[in-house]
Amino acid sequence: MEYCTKKYFLNYYPHVLKDEHQELRLETLLLKNLKSLEMWIGEKTHHLLSDYLRALKKGEITDEKIQSLKDEMTQEMTKEFELSKNRDYSTYDRDQKFGLSEHYYGENIDKRLQESIDRVMNNLDVFIASKWHEKVEHYFKSAKSTYIENPRERNFDGMKVSLSHIPALKDINVMASPDFGVVFGDDKYLIIDWKTGQEKMENDGITDQLKIYALKLLLKSHLDIEKTDIEAYEVYLPSLHSFG
Secondary structure (H helix, E strand, O other), X not given: OOOOHHHHHHHXXXXXXXXXXXXXXXXXXXXXXXXXXXXXXXXXXXXXXXXHHHHHHOOOOOHXXXXXXXXXXXXXXXXXXXXXXXXXXXXXXXXOOOEEHHHHOOOOXXXXXXXXXXXXXXXXXXXXXXXXXXXHHHHHHHOOEEEEOOOOOOOHHHHEOOOOOOHHHOOOOOEOOOOEEEEEEOOEEEEEEEEOOOOOOOOOOOOHHHHHHHHHHHHHOOOOOOOOEEEEEEEEOOOOOEEO
């Protein structure tokens, strides 16, 4: 509610409106599922990075594999763009939820499709050429265990953070899943979250989101906070600036 009143409304009011105002409820459900081009670019960057890291972990990465991943993403984005452009936005369709908000508002964004695809590909290229890639590749070879989120298949049960035994938080529903995690030593952990949105200009220390990821790790693994070393970073693409 404090961060974004509109987002709060779209997430919570459809349940309240079910028996009160069906027409407004359906419009709210339609709007809730729309993505802006910027959000879409971020989502597809996460998908492509996840696909790439899973292939890297298996030792399957070659120039041909990278090009294949890019070609598949290009086809995927082109198909989704056409679905969004041609869909009927006058009514809520539970079977076709995806849409770009620019199309909903009647904007002509045909020329921005290739630009959006290029930005997703560039985010991958920048990561591959970065020191972060070297670190991740090293962890795949040496770490005790690694975790790569699969954003295409949301595991909502796995995302839940169990807070029932913490009195101050027991009535709070929290779901969280970092993009990348690794156990790289005794009681030593690393959490990375990729970001493609507007960068923070000042480093205010670790974010609430990263704190939640660390809390989930502590609770799920029954770790002693006094003896556990957790590094957590937000890494922005394509700049590679990091905070944490």
